[in-house]
Amino acid sequence: MASLSQRICPLCEACCGLEIEHDSGRVLRIRGHDADLFSHGFLCPKAVALGDLHHDPDRLRQPMLRRDGRLVPVSWEQAWDEAEQRLGAVLAKHGPQAVATVLGNPVSHKMGLTLYFPRLARALGTRQMYSASSVDQMPKMLAVGLMYGTWLSVPVPDIERSDYLLVIGANPMVSNGSLWTVPDFRGKAKALRARGGKLVVIDPRRSETAQAADAWHPIRPGADAFFLLGFAHTLIAEGLADLRHLADHVAGLDALRTALAPYPPERMAARCAIDAETIRTLAREFARAPRAALYGRIGTCTQSFGTLSSWLIDVINVLCGRLDAQGGMLFPKAPAFAANTRGKPGIGKGLTTGRYHARVSGAPEVQGELPLTCLAEEIDTPGPGQVRGLISMAANPVLSAPNGARLARALADLDCMISLDIYQNETTRHAHVILPGLSPLEDAHYDVSFTQLACRNVARYSPPVLARAPDQPEEWESVMRLVAIVKGLGAHADIAALDRAMLLEELERSAGAAAPQLLAALDPLQGPERLLDLGLRTGPYGDQFGARPGGLTLAALQAAPSGIDLGPLAPRLPEVLRTPSGKIELAPPLLVADLARIEADLATPAPELVIIGRRQLRSNNSWMHNLPVLAKGPVRCTLLVHPVDAARHGLRDGGVAEIRSAHGCVQAPVEVSAEMMPGVVSLPHGWGHDQPETRMQVAAERPGANLNALLDPQARDPLSGNAVLSGIAVSLRALP
Numbered sequence: 001m002a003s004l005s006q007r008i009c010p011l012c013e014a015c016c017g018l019e020i021e022h023d024s025g026r027v028l029r030i031r032g033h034d035a036d037l038f039s040h041g042f043l044c045p046k047a048v049a050l051g052d053l054h055h056d057p058d059r060l061r062q063p064m065l066r067r068d069g070r071l072v073p074v075s076w077e078q079a080w081d082e083a084e085q086r087l088g089a090v091l092a093k094h095g096p097q098a099v100a101t102v103l104g105n106p107v108s109h110k111m112g113l114t115l116y117f118p119r120l121a122r123a124l125g126t127r128q129m130y131s132a133s134s135v136d137q138m139p140k141m142l143a144v145g146l147m148y149g150t151w152l153s154v155p156v157p158d159i160e161r162s163d164y165l166l167v168i169g170a171n172p173m174v175s176n177g178s179l180w181t182v183p184d185f186r187g188k189a190k191a192l193r194a195r196g197g198k199l200v201v202i203d204p205r206r207s208e209t210a211q212a213a214d215a216w217h218p219i220r221p222g223a224d225a226f227f228l229l230g231f232a233h234t235l236i237a238e239g240l241a242d243l244r245h246l247a248d249h250v251a252g253l254d255a256l257r258t259a260l261a262p263y264p265p266e267r268m269a270a271r272c273a274i275d276a277e278t279i280r281t282l283a284r285e286f287a288r289a290p291r292a293a294l295y296g297r298i299g300t301c302t303q304s305f306g307t308l309s310s311w312l313i314d315v316i317n318v319l320c321g322r323l324d325a326q327g328g329m330l331f332p333k334a335p336a337f338a339a340n341t342r343g344k345p346g347i348g349k350g351l352t353t354g355r356y357h358a359r360v361s362g363a364p365e366v367q368g369e370l371p372l373t374c375l376a377e378e379i380d381t382p383g384p385g386q387v388r389g390l391i392s393m394a395a396n397p398v399l400s401a402p403n404g405a406r407l408a409r410a411l412a413d414l415d416c417m418i419s420l421d422i423y424q425n426e427t428t429r430h431a432h433v434i435l436p437g438l439s440p441l442e443d444a445h446y447d448v449s450f451t452q453l454a455c456r457n458v459a460r461y462s463p464p465v466l467a468r469a470p471d472q473p474e475e476w477e478s479v480m481r482l483v484a485i486v487k488g489l490g491a492h493a494d495i496a497a498l499d500r501a502m503l504l505e506e507l508e509r510s511a512g513a514a515a516p517q518l519l520a521a522l523d524p525l526q527g528p529e530r531l532l533d534l535g536l537r538t539g540p541y542g543d544q545f546g547a548r549p550g551g552l553t554l555a556a557l558q559a560a561p562s563g564i565d566l567g568p569l570a571p572r573l574p575e576v577l578r579t580p581s582g583k584i585e586l587a588p589p590l591l592v593a594d595l596a597r598i599e600a601d602l603a604t605p606a607p608e609l610v611i612i613g614r615r616q617l618r619s620n621n622s623w624m625h626n627l628p629v630l631a632k633g634p635v636r637c638t639l640l641v642h643p644v645d646a647a648r649h650g651l652r653d654g655g656v657a658e659i660r661s662a663h664g665c666v667q668a669p670v671e672v673s674a675e676m677m678p679g680v681v682s683l684p685h686g687w688g689h690d691q692p693e694t695r696m697q698v699a700a701e702r703p704g705a706n707l708n709a710l711l712d713p714q715a716r717d718p719l720s721g722n723a724v725l726s727g728i729a730v731s732l733r734a735l736p
């Protein structure tokens, strides 16, 4: 008989509640969970692909081991023996600094990996840590970290009470938010406009969000900081700045005024391709709207001025009193795991970067990581500290980061590569051992990260929907076996005992003598559920182990399959701050000093034609291209070209273009579209499934072109280390 289960969708940041109908291990139907207190039944076309993912014959269900140059299926015992032998050998010969780790963004959708990877990181003690953050959102995290004190204190638009939403470099109509968990953005934007509000979009492409907006202003890729400087200058020069309730909570206002003074819109207009009067008009509109929010995302991050742009967005929200105000930008208050709900409210250590540097490039450490674009050279450059071992988790940087070809060559030369992944993809095909992860339907779930970015405070927990194979470990167990290897205990150590001992140590650091009682109070829970119960109970809504009766516990969440609503976002200043000054730092010296690059760039001529990426509704990660329900239909990896550029280069709709940059060359079908601003073309990211020895048959049928092959592997935002993915100069040639 069919059963019905609830599951939070793990396929993107929107975290919609789903209802899964299944029978005897087969998924029959997936639909939105109407009673879900956060997403109220909304879902997008990707959600139904969870069934395809679960049943995908290409999804790994058995560990793979490299033998005679080929990956072959083996037992878990054989896989662990090999992992212990190889990883142990690298550690013994070269030490922990020769072992790197790389995490893909699906890790943040996996409770077990998110909560247990830090154990592995601590056990290893390596500085060679990499993740998808440095090809995505590191600039925003650094900017808010410097301003508010913690890496994930990202304010999000209070869209349901706003009158004016200005979106720059983001496409929430397709993404349903990024660093902003906002299911059904379309419905919320429609409601905003229906109540007389205004949606304005700044983007090089007339994106799906721009098409639904009241106004669209095309901007030159990579020039957001110039636009935002002109905007902020206008606010001050025209007396529009009004900090309102924020006046007592800011530091550095005079330094900010001084820093902004050289950048009137008239100086910025040519560089960003938005005329000075439009910049001024937008600043006036924004300042005068009753309730307004400025939101920026991936386009503002993946460029050379990523951290400056991210900072200026928050500066503008502060200057107009939009931060921490209803209908403006508010800080979520997550039920667990948020650094901005821990420790003493309103003050903290703040953060620093550059505590160490990359061995080869000298790039500074940011949030305990080095830039992902440095990984290849750290592997293939000989010398002390050369990386000889790699542990990857749900990551495919060969496709999803610049420098893929060099990285692939470097991976093939490692002494040890262990991958925790569900696919044999362009990256994991180089592993010595692949340890398969779980299908999301076999896994329990709590949104560790996205509750910290959600448009409403809520707590939800999903138990596993379907049973996993008897010999398949949970992902946290696989991570703990790696911890055991690193600690010299061997892959077959008692990981339950090790997990308990490590948790006791952690509790002793935070709770001192009360640690044993706290640990006992969490019995008989184990693994991520035990950490989740601890996080919820000690969190801002928690029962504090009985001190606050009726407070949040995991048991309470398990009894509420539609979730527990914790209310709309509310002002949190000054409690949310963790800066040493206890204030919002408006002019962090690191950022103000970086304005020197703006001056230098103003003198640089803009390229005639540049390329940008784009997010698509049916894709988020590269492995989604292997799911039939998402892969079917028209070819999606197309080059969007404005009609003027198409005519100039002799391209026709449906023809094929060769796209060439100083760093590579790819070919793609052409889609002539007035969506693009002239001088800018767009290719979606995550494609290029034409490499040998992968096991993704559906994706290989229509491999698409890899945008990253065109990018400059050394181009980074110097502050955050984030890769530059936008605005790379290209030339086009029509192919027969």
Ligand code: SF4
Pocket: 009, 010, 011, 012, 013, 014, 015, 016, 042, 043, 044, 045, 046, 047, 175, 176, 183
């Ligand atoms: S918007 Fe994201 S979370 Fe919601 S159903 Fe689609 S993929 Fe899943």
